[in-house]
Amino acid sequence: LIDHIDIERTNIIMPQHSSTTNNSSPPHRQGCDATSLALVMEQERRTAANYACHDYLSQSADGDLSDESSPCHNEMLRITPEDRTKLVDWCYDVVDRCQFDRETVAAAVDIADRFVSTRGNRPQEILRDRGQYQLVIMTSLYISIKICERSVLKSEDFGAISRGAYSKEDIESMERTILQGLEWRLLCHPTALRVGREILELMSARVGEGNIILKSSGAWDFFREEVAFQTERAVRGYYFVTQRPSTVAAAAILTAIEGLNDDGDCEILMEALLC
Secondary structure, eight states: OOOOOOGGGSOOOOOOOOSOOOTTSOTTOSSOOHHHHHHHHHHHHHHHHHHOOOOHHHHHHHHHHTOTTSGGGSGGGSOOHHHHHHHHHHHHHHHHHTTOOTHHHHHHHHHHHHHHHSSSHHHHHHTTOHHHHHHHHHHHHHHHHHHHOSSOOOHHHHHHHTTTSSOHHHHHHHHHHHHHHTTTOOSOSOOHHHHHHHHHHHHHHHHHHTTOOOSSTTHHHHHHHHHHHHHHHHHHOGGGGGSOHHHHHHHHHHHHHHTOSOHHHHHHHHHHHHO
């Protein structure tokens, strides 16, 4: 599996980002209201039944154990949750070096998880081949960057990043396979990071309307960053593959509130969350 990248070898025009940020609320979008959050939740509800991920690693392992003649019966060939985590970290490394939004990784991993969760021989073959599974993750990131970012990494860029492990043709062929497998339904539901951002926008507005000031200096910034950290960390964990994005976002927010040092700040933020 890939354990480092070689972004310097690629010919990429990096996006230019403004250095001005808003420290009082998430930078994703201004003017969020309850209607915006309701729309996101409705999108999640409508897509949950048809586009949910399954516990594909356990299902694959169960099937392999029942057939000793299967190549995947060999423990060394199985895809593990640790393999997946390592590849997600690799994706974060790529987007960080390219100054992309980390939510792009969440979208990419969702594409990959849903593809290998689909029925058919091809996903099962991929789950018996670490090299092919790695290619799925890389190609899903390639697709996600094309959809979510202003700057694009070309298929040959990914070939260079992989240090020749995959060619331009490998990336493009797997892209077609994924698109066909998902019937072109790519970003069909919100990520946990997006749901979390919507909730934080509402919480920030509610605290501001009541002229309530958190007692600890920098408490809101810490809270916001901790929510982002927890949701990004959840992308790495295979356990969360089967969980709804809103469930992950809610858990991240509650965990971040519990991490505050001041009980008064915890109460203020819990009230803002539940109002």
